[in-house]
Amino acid sequence: PADRLTVGQTGDAFDPLMSGHFLVKQRMQMYNSPYRGVLDCIRCVWQQEGALAFYRSYTTQLTMNIPFQTLHFMTYEYLQELLNPQRHYNPSSHMVSGALAGAIAAATTTPLDVCKTLLNTQESLPLNSISQSGRHITGLGHAFRTVYRLGGLPAYFKGVQARVIYQMPSTAISWSVYEFFKYVITKHQHEKRRIQRD
Template identity: 70%
Template sequence: MLCWKSIAGGTATLIHDAVMTPAEAVKQRMQMFNSPYKGVLHCIRVVYKTEGIRAFYWSYTTQLTMNVPFQAIHFMTYEFMQEQLNPCRHFNPLSHMLSGALAGATAAAATTPLDVCKTLLNTQENLKLGMLKTKGRHLSGMLNACRMVYKLGGLPAYFKGVQARVIYQMPSTAICWSVYEFFKYFITQRQSQDLPASS
């Protein structure tokens, strides 16, 4: 059973990232300072015309590499916090929100270096890359991105934006876990009420 869950989770991550990596690439190019794109469709057209379809997937392997440890840390931290705050595992919205927020914050902070590399791959930051005289037109691959991040700013560069990433993830994972636990509680309660009637 655990094997099938692992396979299902891995397949879901592959499909999710295959769809979301291009969307993330477009979003990050739109967010660049002095972004040359007028809108989402303009960005897609220009990137496709000038860099090809591969440009939307420069960070795909990095995205996959980041999602595995992120989810592992996220779930382990949530379970650990629930053991501390809610060992009886009763429905407790406050403990679910707090555990979810801390799980998201921990996972986000730990995977920030990979997120920085992914952002560099997605945006290609031509000005900075040009200043360092990179070989070839595009930066590709996680190892190359890691090296480039170090060249651009040393070790502190790997944690650039860590506070913003943590602040973004905390409410997101707090809401996600509290809603999940609420529906789990609601469905369990309904099933337990329906059980005597059906017997």
Template identity: 65%
Template structure:
């Protein structure tokens, strides 16, 4: 089961990392890209395929603690507010939202470094006297610290938490609903009339 989860994460991030690079470059202030396709072409032509995977190890490093904190917090909250583990939409929504918020806040420094690697933001690189392209998580951590100190690791933490709360609340409530529905349906099939 753990191997399957690990392989799913590796494949997911391999596919989604290039999409994240394009999304973040298009979201940059004064982005020169008018469409996703033009962004892909420009990055490919000027930086090569490696630019789409510059933050891949950072993304993997981000997902491991995020998912760990997320699941641990969800399980802890369920033990506190739903100890009998009954189907209770309110407890699933509350636990899921809080789990996403805690995991998002705790892993924001990794997300900030991933964003810097993906965007190669010129102003930030100039402030840190970085010429060429920034690569590697250690370099991203040093650069963020050099530019903004410890507070730089938590830029956007509120937005990230606000984004994750409904996302994880919905995911957990849907998961718990289908688990309940399928288990109940299976039990009804077994029960003779």
């Protein structure tokens, strides 16, 4: 249904702003991160790699959003058909459907997330594996080839458990809140129409 598109599309609107945020967050989370803090990370990246470094993974983020949101919505709708065919307000079915939808979408798009992380962190091991010294990993195709060269197919699913564990409560809460407010607003509108008829 068209009314459900609003739940996942808000992330797409913030992607340009969040691209730099992801870069800083992931570089701060790296083992032995060389940065003293957020501002130090921003300054170093700006000076050493330029402003475009903050958007190196932007197209990968957009590419990941399409299959993630598609699987997310399709799975949620499918599970609602199974668990809640009458489409009544049912918090437990919304939470279960939302959590499973998020888990499936997250697991399936993990290879793109691995590539996005590599683009953001520019870790030394992958960079050293590139023949030309001082070169950066610059795009999705380059990141995919580098990940495969370093770890084969299993490397595309590193961190899949953490990604799924993160997404499940997030999407469960999102769908539950959405369905709650939809129920409250719809109920209010029905009551208002009933009063007007009476």
